[in-house]
Amino acid sequence: MKQSFDKAFLTPYPVFIVASYDENGKPNAMNAAWGGQCGDNQVSICMSKHRTTDNIEKAKASTISFATVEQAAECDYVGIVSQDKVPDKMERCGWTFTKSDKVNAPIIDQLPVAVECKLIEIQHEFGDLRIVGEIVGMKADDSVLTDGKVDLGKLKPIMFDGAQLCYRSIGDSIGKAWNLGKKFM
Numbered sequence: 001m002k003q004s005f006d007k008a009f010l011t012p013y014p015v016f017i018v019a020s021y022d023e024n025g026k027p028n029a030m031n032a033a034w035g036g037q038c039g040d041n042q043v044s045i046c047m048s049k050h051r052t053t054d055n056i057e058k059a060k061a062s063t064i065s066f067a068t069v070e071q072a073a074e075c076d077y078v079g080i081v082s083q084d085k086v087p088d089k090m091e092r093c094g095w096t097f098t099k100s101d102k103v104n105a106p107i108i109d110q111l112p113v114a115v116e117c118k119l120i121e122i123q124h125e126f127g128d129l130r131i132v133g134e135i136v137g138m139k140a141d142d143s144v145l146t147d148g149k150v151d152l153g154k155l156k157p158i159m160f161d162g163a164q165l166c167y168r169s170i171g172d173s174i175g176k177a178w179n180l181g182k183k184f185m
């Protein structure tokens with residue numbers, strides 16, 4: 001028998017690490033789970049007002065890196081502390097940055113895959129903010145590639161579990177998309 005719940009969630013939530021520069025070029029990063037890709041080249045993230053949203057509004061850009069099992073504690077830390085209150089937030093978690101060659105935003109050296117985004121708009125009509133960005137590039141370390149493609153088996157990204165409020169690793173491939181269902185054709 002299925003129980004009924006008033007508060008629902010969709011799963012899996014991603015664990016996006018959104019990195020940005022302030023007006024002086026100081027890098028920051030935060031954790032964001034309430035977002036996703038729209039079509040081939042857009043991303044939308046629901047955000048409250050943070051140091052990061054102020055940065056994105058001014059720099060008109062950010063990067064989004066995928067959180068990994070190896071960096072899970074660092075990724076959680078950037079989601080529980082604001083740079084407004086802890087100015088050396090990035091130094092504390094040990095992350096270093098390289099400027100993107102495509103957008104005015106930092107790429108986190110310790111996370112192997114980063115998507116580069118230009119701000120399209122910040123929508124205010126939903127109570128919180130909704131940041132909509134255009135994906136203009138992606139960088140991935142050689143260490144997580146197989147045959148020139150990003151290999152999630154090597155990257156070991158994590159997801160956010162909205163029911164148990166924990167992080168989970170993303171598991172093995174269990175079959176090809178647009179293919180497994182062919183057995184019913």
Ligand SMILES: Cc1cc2nc3c(=O)[nH]c(=O)nc-3n(C[C@H](O)[C@H](O)[C@H](O)COP(=O)(O)O)c2cc1C
Pocket residue numbers: 028029030031032033034035045046047048049050051052053076078079080081082083084160
């Ligand atoms: C698992 C997790 C998911 C989060 N998802 C979001 C989110 O989708 N949107 C948001 O505005 N804040 C989210 N946060 C909170 C921000 O990451 C947090 O407020 C952060 O300290 C903001 O940093 P900043 O002020 O330095 O930019 C999340 C935090 C955690 C731990």
